[in-house]
Amino acid sequence: MDESLVEIAVVGAGITGMSMALALARGGVEPTLLSAGPLPGPTADQPPDGRTAALLQPAIDLLTRLGVFEPVGLGAEPLYRLRIVNLADKSAPSITFDAAEIGLEAFGWNIPNATLAASLAAAIGREPRITVLEDAPLSSVVETRDRLLLRAGRERLAARLVIGADGRNSVVRETAAIGTTDKDRGQTAVVCRFAHAKPHRNISTELHKKGGPFTMVPLPGRQSSLVWVDTDALSAERLAMDEAAFRAAMAEHATPWLGEIGTVSVRHAYPIRARLAKSLTAPRRALVGEAAHVMSPLGAQGLNLSLRDVAALATLLANHTGDPGCDRLLDAYAEARDMDVKMRFWGVDTLNMLVKGSLPPFRQASSLALGLLDRLPPARRVLMQGLMQGA
Numbered sequence: 291m292d293e294s295l296v297e298i299a300v301v302g303a304g305i306t307g308m309s310m311a312l313a314l315a316r317g318g319v320e321p322t323l324l325s326a327g328p329l330p331g332p333t334a335d336q337p338p339d340g341r342t343a344a345l346l347q348p349a350i351d352l353l354t355r356l357g358v359f360e361p362v363g364l365g366a367e368p369l370y371r372l373r374i375v376n377l378a379d380k381s382a383p384s385i386t387f388d389a390a391e392i393g394l395e396a397f398g399w400n401i402p403n404a405t406l407a408a409s410l411a412a413a414i415g416r417e418p419r420i421t422v423l424e425d426a427p428l429s430s431v432v433e434t435r436d437r438l439l440l441r442a443g444r445e446r447l448a449a450r451l452v453i454g455a456d457g458r459n460s461v462v463r464e465t466a467a468i469g470t471t472d473k474d475r476g477q478t479a480v481v482c483r484f485a486h487a488k489p490h491r492n493i494s495t496e497l498h499k500k501g502g503p504f505t506m507v508p509l510p511g512r513q514s515s516l517v518w519v520d521t522d523a524l525s526a527e528r529l530a531m532d533e534a535a536f537r538a539a540m541a542e543h544a545t546p547w548l549g550e551i552g553t554v555s556v557r558h559a560y561p562i563r564a565r566l567a568k569s570l571t572a573p574r575r576a577l578v579g580e581a582a583h584v585m586s587p588l589g590a591q592g593l594n595l596s597l598r599d600v601a602a603l604a605t606l607l608a609n610h611t612g613d614p615g616c617d618r619l620l621d622a623y624a625e626a627r628d629m630d631v632k633m634r635f636w637g638v639d640t641l642n643m644l645v646k647g648s649l650p651p652f653r654q655a656s657s658l659a660l661g662l663l664d665r666l667p668p669a670r671r672v673l674m675q676g677l678m679q680g681a
């Protein structure tokens with residue numbers, strides 16, 4: 291069977307892959323998007339996810355440029371302040387970072403993954419520059435001199451550049467023999483939404499405790515999303531609890547900040563298994579999103595990092611003429627992203643280990659660091675700017 295010739299194939303229609311295809315199209319490029327199943331439809335028709343993503347302003351700026359950021363329709367809520375509390379040391383100060391300190395109204399927004407995916411899919415449906423191939427899971431890649439030959443469901447394609455946005459078990463990465471560094475810290479996140487009596491005042495609160503963080507992120511009204519990271523065994527127990535028992539367990543951490551806990555939604559579990567690709571590129575291939583890096587939800591960095599991959603690669607391709615899969619383009623992408631990706635990955639993994647262990651030296655160092663930051667506004671501002679901009 292003859293292959294269809296395409297310039298750029300984006301593999302994977304998660305949030306990263308759909309953002310990638312849209313960003314390319316908005317820059318005048320015409321990508322083909324390979325989706326393993328159908329593109330996400332309205333939220334009610336999607337498989338349950340339960341996650342929300344706290345997206346910082348640069349990611350929101352990208353989504354705005356893509357025409358998919360519409361707060362009310364997305365059910366998004368702005369994040370004015372970020373609070374970190376070290377529960378391992380009762381005498382330690384908590385610290386609150388305020389977006390106003392760096393001249394911003396908000397650090398970003400908390401957005402349910404399902405509504406964001408639906409909004410991206412709808413925008414793709416309206417974008418004539420994107421060809422979508424549904425029910426086309428990539429299964430094999432063969433290299434020729436100037437193209438990659440792809441087999442994806444019933445489709446056969448010959449692409450000059452393949453962008454792997456196909457998640458943690460990326461076929462694009464595996465068929466390019468790009469190895470990974472894996473860090474299994476034996477943690478699982480239990481995720482849900484909950485109602486509470488007191489207003490959240492648009493403060494996202496991350497409680498650092500033994501086992502992993504307990505994070506409450508504002509949603510519209512008196513509701514928040516919860517990401518409760520702990521050991522696999524404790525998370526499995528909490529997932530198995532009936533609603534009343536789970537509410538009582540979570541109230542222990544949440545009530546001091548948000549008052550009495552009301553209705554709690556269905557819970558979902560996400561094992562946390564960090565993974566870093568050893569290279570962001572291979573001949574005629576570039577990796578973006580979780581195909582390149584998977585990390586703990588601590589500090590809400592994952593999708594923010596992925597959207598920075600998307601913005602960088604889309605900008606390079608929009609300004610490029612000639613073969614989009616050439617080494618020059620791929621080298622420029624790797625150079626643009628390598629440092630940010632590695633710094634975030636290792637930074638989050640190290641902090642995760644320290645928080646998880648909560649050993650006495652960490653407790654003291656953490657109390658000291660939080661205390662210092664509390665008293666030193668310039669240091670606080672540098673940290674916040676680093677958080678917003680990437681490495």
Ligand SMILES: Cc1cc2nc3c(=O)[nH]c(=O)nc-3n(C[C@H](O)[C@H](O)[C@H](O)COP(=O)(O)OP(=O)(O)OC[C@H]3O[C@@H](n4cnc5c(N)ncnc54)[C@H](O)[C@@H]3O)c2cc1C
Nearest residue numbers: 302304305306343344427428456457579580590592593594
């Ligand atoms: C509990 C939790 C909380 C989080 N909170 C935050 C947060 O607050 N802020 C933040 O920035 N990040 C957060 N993250 C990270 C964020 O959720 C992920 O980074 C993001 O969802 C990953 O998106 P992705 O599109 O890269 O990967 P995926 O969602 O895995 O998408 C990959 C896509 O590729 C498709 N695919 C796979 N194989 C193939 C194939 N062979 N052919 C074609 N398609 C294929 C899949 O079907 C899927 O659609 C959190 C993560 C967790 C676990």
